[in-house]
Amino acid sequence: MKASRVKESLLAYLFLLPSLVVLGIFTFWPIGFSFVLSFFKWDFRNMKNPYFYGFGNYKEILKFDYPVKFPFYKGLIYSALYIVLSILLLMVIFSFVEMINKRKLEWRKLLLIASYILVLVGYGFTRAQLSTGRLVISLIVSAGLLALFLRARLVGSKTLADHAWIGFAIWLVTYVLFEFKFTGAFNGQSYGIVDFLIDAAEKNLFFKALVNTTYYVILTVPIGLSLSLLIALLLNSIERFKAFFRTVFFIPFVTSVVAVSLIWKWIFNDDVGLLNYILVSMGLEPVKWLKDAKWTIPTVSIVSIWRHVGYNAMIFLAGLQNIDTFYYEAADVDGANSMQKFLKITWPLLSPTTFFLLIVSVIGAFKVFQEVFTLYDGLPGPYGNSGMTMVYYVFDLFYRQQRMGIASAAAYLLFLVILVFTFIQYRVGDKVVEYVS
Structure with missing residues (x-):
């Protein structure tokens, strides 16, 4: 044997x-x-x-041409504090709503609200003179308070599950407000990690490429996956000409990137471009898509979304067709409407497919290069390195400057960035993805 x-x-x-x-x-x-x-x-x-x-x-x-406003570790600590404060605020909002629904005052939830107000007021009074030591103490106190009330489970798991997307939206908005608005209101300066990266991008080409690529990923992946899911839902609901529409949406993905970029280069043309013609016909001002630096990343993002949306839609469509119709039949018996079916059946059972596409899309978006190279005739944007991405940065070091050693180092820094993002996605995916055996 x-x-x-x-x-x-x-x-x-x-x-x-x-x-x-x-x-x-x-x-x-x-x-x-x-x-x-x-x-x-x-x-x-x-x-x-x-x-x-x-x-x-x-x-x-990582060497800067000019000194940055504040060190990286300070921005990291501040951002950690902002995250803790925003999560605490999310718990306060959910606790307050639960008390209103139950029409009953609970002393633990009232203590949470009072404690959060005290922490926020104390942080606000010391914000202008907050040294690194006080900053660390504020972070420890806030994190300890959060751990204490998480252990007390002031917000029910059912509430968190039913309002997960609302909670995420609240958390994101409050984090952005902490990062840029509330903190800057005290002394005109914010010290978050995002503020550090924005400042560093003006003084270091690698950070410029990192910020541009991250901006591209944030802009491309959510919009692209949302459109793909919408297309997949529409294709799944029709009976006739389904094969024709699947082919039409899939063709851009198998078409050469160079050919696609050249076509879009004509569409984005200032004088004879189709897109500006449509804008003018609607009474809007034409946009300098390929000449204005602020439109560089959105322009590249539009091309990339159009090219990949068909592939992602086919993967979503395969996931939708694998969902047993038994669930929908049971929902019809219970009188569920279309939105309830989507939120309670389709979206949870589609989470493994969404997770897979999210991982693949983020990794692919961090490697964007060909669209930039073709749209801007081999340059990283119209001016100011507005289209400098991580892969273009490595290409420029290796191919044009002939600095193979530093290009290899830049490639491994890119690998490290992708690894961190993928690790975070896997950790989050283990908690939110629902696998049905």
């Missing part, structure tokens, strides 16, 4: 060997070699004699 298992395993490895050889030559070896290369000074002047540079390439990438 044992000999047969060994024979089967050996046979399986023999079948896998060609694939492993190909992966080793074209994937594993370049990854390992580029990692080693990131610690060497290898550029045009040292082409024949690269020398060990240690972390010099990484330091050079």
Whole structure:
């Protein structure tokens, strides 16, 4: 019995060997070699004699042309404090609403509201003179208060489940207000991590690429997935010409990126572009899509969304067709309407598909390059590096500047950023994704 298992395993490895050889030559070896290369000074002047540079390439990438307003660790601590305060505010709102619904005052929830007001007032009075030590103390006090009231479970799990999206919206709005409005109202300066990145982007090209790419991801992924889901729902509800519409929506994905970008370059043209023609016909002012720096990332995002929406819609459609009609029939018996079916049946059972597309879309969005390169004739935007993305930054270092060592270091920093985002998505996905066996 044992000999047969060994024979089967050996046979399986023999079948896998060609694939492993190909992966080793074209994937594993370049990854390992580029990692080693990131610690060497290898550029045009040292082409024949690269020398060990240690972390010099990484330091050079993160070096600022001008001093930043405040250090990174300070922005990180401030943002952590803002997150804790915004979560506490979310708990206060939900606790207050629950007391109104029950028409009953609960001393623990009243204590939460009073404690939050005291913490917020105390933070506001000391905000202008808040040193690093006081900042850490404020964070510890706020986090301790949050942990205490989370342990007390002041907000019911059913309330959190039923109002998850409302809660997320409240949290996001309050975090943004803490990050930019409330904090800046005290002394005209906010110190969050977002403010640090915006300031750093003006003084370091790597941070410029990081901010532009993050802006592109935030703009592209939610809009693209939402449109894809809408298209999938429409395709799933029709009976005739379904194959035709699936083909139409899928064609942009299999079309060459260069061809797609060239077509959109004509559509975005200032003088004869179709998009500006439509805007003028509607009585609106034409937009300088390819000449105004503030429109660079939205322009690239439009092209990318149009190209990928069909692929994502097909994946969503496959997920929708895998949902058993039994659930909808039971919902019809209970008198559920279309929105209730979507929120209680479709959306939860579609969460594994959404999770998969979210992971793939975020990773793909961080690697955007071809659209920028084609739309702007090989330049990172019209001016001011407005279209400088992470991959374009690596391309520019490697291909144009011939600085292979520092380009490899930049590529691994990009890998680290993608790894962090993917890890966060997996941690959140374990809690919200519902798998049905």
